[in-house]
Amino acid sequence: MRTHSDDLTPLIPPSAIDMTMAEEASRLVARYVNQTGSAIKVQFRENGKSVEIALPPLVVRLLFDILKDMAKGKPVTVIPVDMDLTTQQAAEFLNVSRPFFVGLLEKGALKYKKVGTHRRICVSDLLAYKKKIEAEQDEAMKELAQQAQELNMGY
Numbered sequence: 001m002r003t004h005s006d007d008l009t010p011l012i013p014p015s016a017i018d019m020t021m022a023e024e025a026s027r028l029v030a031r032y033v034n035q036t037g038s039a040i041k042v043q044f045r046e047n048g049k050s051v052e053i054a055l056p057p058l059v060v061r062l063l064f065d066i067l068k069d070m071a072k073g074k075p076v077t078v079i080p081v082d083m084d085l086t087t088q089q090a091a092e093f094l095n096v097s098r099p100f101f102v103g104l105l106e107k108g109a110l111k112y113k114k115v116g117t118h119r120r121i122c123v124s125d126l127l128a129y130k131k132k133i134e135a136e137q138d139e140a141m142k143e144l145a146q147q148a149q150e151l152n153m154g155y
Contacts, residue, residue: 014076019071
């Protein structure tokens, strides 16, 4: 697991021990996920010393999501939505080739800015694009399913 960083080096999947610990912790944290308003107090203990901190409900929700993904063996990272990505990083996020992604930029599918001769894409713009594409794909699948039913194709 990697936490927020301006460096998006390849992610490392959690170990089996990490996965087990994350699964146990996610069950405990789940009880506090839907609390709103007040902070959730968490106590950390090590070598006989303890410290209590208050976490905002949003942080508890993020912690729960991170633990769930780790329990499934997924690598996890936290990226600020205003962070700029290189074309390679953005292409990897969308699981497409960099040349294909650059083509999307040149067609105006996504906003970007130039830093010298290099293009940079804001994470928030990339997330909005991904959401739009996924919605279009869902709509196309619904239309195909409807057509299949109208043609009695057995679906």
